[in-house]
Amino acid sequence: xxAIAATLRIAVVGATSLIxxxxxxxIGSRKIEYAELHALEDARDIGAQTGAADRKIEVGAIDAFDxxxxxxxxxxxxxxxxxxxxxxxxxxxxxxxSSSAFRGRSEVPLVAVDVNAGVLARQSMRGLIALPGSASxxxxxxxxxxxxxxxxxxxxxxTYHAVSGRGRAAMEALAxxxxxxxxxxxxxGRSFGRQIAFNVIPLVDDLGADGMSREEARMIAETRRVLxxxxxxxxxxxxxxxxxxxxxxxxxxxxxRELSAAxxxxxxxxxxxxxxxxxxxxxxxxxxAVLASAPDQVYVGRIxxxxxxxxxxxxxxxxxxxxxxxxxxxxxxxxxxVNGSQ
Numbered sequence: 001x002x003a004i005a006a007t008l009r010i011a012v013v014g015a016t017s018l019i020x021x022x023x024x025x026x027i028g029s030r031k032i033e034y035a036e037l038h039a040l041e042d043a044r045d046i047g048a049q050t051g052a053a054d055r056k057i058e059v060g061a062i063d064a065f066d067x068x069x070x071x072x073x074x075x076x077x078x079x080x081x082x083x084x085x086x087x088x089x090x091x092x093x094x095x096x097x098s099s100s101a102f103r104g105r106s107e108v109p110l111v112a113v114d115v116n117a118g119v120l121a122r123q124s125m126r127g128l129i130a131l132p133g134s135a136s137x138x139x140x141x142x143x144x145x146x147x148x149x150x151x152x153x154x155x156x157x158x159t160y161h162a163v164s165g166r167g168r169a170a171m172e173a174l175a176x177x178x179x180x181x182x183x184x185x186x187x188x189g190r191s192f193g194r195q196i197a198f199n200v201i202p203l204v205d206d207l208g209a210d211g212m213s214r215e216e217a218r219m220i221a222e223t224r225r226v227l228x229x230x231x232x233x234x235x236x237x238x239x240x241x242x243x244x245x246x247x248x249x250x251x252x253x254x255x256x257r258e259l260s261a262a263x264x265x266x267x268x269x270x271x272x273x274x275x276x277x278x279x280x281x282x283x284x285x286x287x288x289a290v291l292a293s294a295p296d297q298v299y300v301g302r303i304x305x306x307x308x309x310x311x312x313x314x315x316x317x318x319x320x321x322x323x324x325x326x327x328x329x330x331x332x333x334x335x336x337x338v339n340g341s342q
Contacts, residue, residue, distance in 0.1 A: 007035050007071075008032075008033065008034040008035055008036075008071055008072065008338065009034065009035055009036040009038075009069060009070040009071050009072070010027070010034050010036065010037045010038065010070060010071070010072045010073070010074070011037075011038040011039075011040055011065065011067070011070045011072070011073045011074070011089075011093075012024055012037070012038070012039055012040065012073075012074045012076060013040045013041075013042075013062055013073060013074065013075045013076060013077050013081065013082075013085065014040075014041065014042075014075065014076035014077025014078070014081065015039035015040060015041060015045075015050050015057070015059055015076070016039075016041060016044070016045040016050050016059060017076050017077060017167065017168070018164055018167060018168055018171075018322045019076040019098050019322055019326045019327055019330075020039075020050070020074070020076035020077070021050060022322050022323045022326065022327035023074050023076055023326075023327045023330055023331060024037070024039070024050060024057070025323075025327070026323070026327045026328060026330075026331040027331060028055065030331065030335075032331070032335070036069075036070070037057060038057075038060060038065065038069075038070065039057040039058065039059045039060065040059065040060050040061070040062040040065055041059050041060075041061065041062060041077075042061075042062050042063070042077060042081050043061075045059050062081070062085060067085075067088065067089035067091075067092050067093060068092045070089075070092070070093050071093050071094065072093055072094045072096075072334055072337070072338070073086075073089045073090075073093050073094070073095045073096070074096050074098070074330055074331075074334070075089075075095060075096065075097040075098060075099060075101075076098050076099075076326075076330075077099065078099060079099040079100050079101040080101075081099070082097045082099045082101035082102065083101045086101065086102070086128060087128065090126060090127050090128040091126065092126060093126055094123070094125075094126060094127060094129065094334065094337050094338075095126075095127070095128045095129065096129045096131065096330050096333055096334055097128065097129065097130050097131065098131050098326050098330055100133065100218065101130075102128060102130040103130045103131075103132060103133075103218065103221075103222060104221065105130070108128050108129070108130045109122075109123070109129050109130065110130050110131070110132055110222060110225050110226060111129055111130070111131060111132075111226075111329070111333050112131070112132055112136070112137045112140050112141060112226045112329060113273075113329050113332040113333050113336065114137075114141045114144075114271075114272040114273030114274075114298070114329075115140045115141055115144045115226050115227065115272075116226050116227075116228070117332075117333070117336055120333060120336045120337055120340065121340060123337055123340075129333060129337075131326065131329055131330055131333070132222040132223075132225075132226055133215070133218055133219065133222060133325075134165060134247055134319070134321035134322070134325035134326050135159050135161060135165075135215070135219055135238070135247050135249065135321070135325075136218070136219045136222035136223050136226065137226075137298075137319070137324075137325040137326075137329055138247055138249060138298050138317050138318075138319040138321075138324075138325055139155075139157060139219065139223050139249055139251070139317065140222075140223050140226040140227055141271075141272075141273050141274060141298045141319075142249075142251065142268065142274065142298060142300055142315070142317045143155065143223070143227060143251075143253070144227060144271070145267045145268050145270075145271040145274070146253060146255065146259070146264060146267065146268070146313070147227060147229070148267075149259055149263070149264070149267045150255040150256060150257040150258070150259040150311075151255055151256030151257055152227075152229065152232055152253060152254075152255065152256070153233065153253075153254045153255060153256050153311070154232075154233040154234075154235075154253070154254040155223075155232065155233065155234045155235070155251065155252070155253050155254075156234075156235050156236075156251070156252040156253075157219075157234070157235070157236045157237070157249050157250065157251050157252075158236075158237045158239060158249070158250045159204070159219075159236065159237070159238045159239055159247060159248070159249050159250075160239055160241045160243070160247065160248035160249070160250075161204050161215070161238060161239065161240045161241065161247055161321075162241070162243040162244060162245050162246050162247055162288065162321055163191075163192075163196060163240065163241075163242065163243065163244060164244055164245050164321060164322050165204075165247070165321055166191060166192075169191060170191045170192070170196075171244055173188070173190060173191035173192075173196065174191075174196050174197055174242055174244065176188070177189065177195060177196060177197035178197040178198070178242075180197075181195075181197055181198060192240060196240065196242050197242050198242060199242060200239060200240070200241055200242075201239065201240040201241075202237065202239045202240075203238075203239075203240070204216070204238035204239065204240050205218075205238075213238055215238040216236045216237065216238045219234075219236050219238065220234045220236060243288050243289075244288075245288060245320055245321065245322060245323075246287075246288025246289075246291065246318055246319065246320055246321065247288075247318070247319060247321040247325070248286075248288065248316065248317065248318045249316070249317040249318075250314075250316055251314070251315055251316070251317055252306060252312065252313070252314050253312065253313050254309060254311055254312045255311045255312065255313070256311070257311065258310070258311050259311070259313065260305070261303050261304050261305050261313060264303055264313055264315075265278075265300075265303045268300050268303070273297060273298055274297060274298050274299075274300060275297040275298070275299050275300070276299075276300050276301070276303070277299055277300065277301035278301075279301075279302075284301070285301045285302060285316065286299035286300065286301045286316060286317075286318035287318065288318060288320075291318055291320075296324060296328065297319070297324065298317060298318075298319040298324065298325075299317070299318045299319065300315055300316065300317055301315070301316050301318075302314070302315055302316040303315040
């Protein structure tokens with residue numbers, strides 16, 4: 001961001017949410033220049049401060065904000081907030097929405113920067129951009145190089161969703177339940193309708209009439225769209241696990257052409273946004289406890305041939321859902337938009 005940077009005016013809606021804070025941190029860590037940075041909330045935390053200790057920003061009210069004052073808006077709040085304000089803001093500025101509000105609209109670009117950043121080249125000086133869910137970003141980032149190398153025929157996935165995907169309250173609930181259970185008390189289990197500490201819940205979001213959860217349906221639709229493969233066969237089971245940060249995915253792919261595990265690892269290692277953890281490395285396998293603290297990549301490990309089917313591979317994917325898959329994706333999309341406008 002060069003010529004326009006001196007006058008760039010930014011707003012972050014949902015600035016005190018996990019993703020909002022991560023977006024503000026990402027702007028600071030990349031040393032992105034701007035003229036103004038506004039932190040906004042719909043009701044909660046108005047008047048509070050957010051941002052790094054040396055650059056605190058007071059949180060203002062979104063319903064009193066004039067979006068004609070800014071060039072770029074990050075929506076990091078609930079879908080209901082984006083539905084209420086994002087389209088009006090997009091008449092004046094680039095709007096990058098991290099919620100599920102606009103992901104299903106065919107006229108709104110859906111962007112995972114490491115996979116389909118090219119769709120941003122068609123954007124004007126204003127407009128609405130949707131970001132896929134974090135698990136969809138991680139999955140598409142890992143699948144794209146394999147499709148380029150050997151073609152994807154079918155994808156089977158079991159996810160391990162971290163509780164931060166439900167926000168700060170869910171993280172606090174996991175911590176409180178853990179303390180309660182270790183103290184010999186009963187866990188309240190309010191955030192997920194049942195205990196999450198020391199538990200695994202094979203349900204992320206509500207069930208549809210067909211037995212598929214809303215998250216599973218979203219992941220299928222978003223992954224197909226980001227990859228540009230509307231007919232790709234995908235089967236997903238989404239599971240919530242008692243981990244604070246870092247979505248994991250156990251992935252099985254059937255390819256159109258033969259590809260060895262070694263060739264797949266080399267292809268993944270050289271691709272955008274990906275890092276392959278080799279079996280003989282100190283890390284051995286990507287785990288959220290270690291790699292969610294280094295959230296600049298989608299990590300892939302346990303790459304191996306499926307002995308039960310031809311042209312098939314199994315592997316494990318792990319990525320920080322808040323910072324890499326949400327905030328990093330959002331700020332990267334913004335940089336492409338701003339740089340492309342110069």
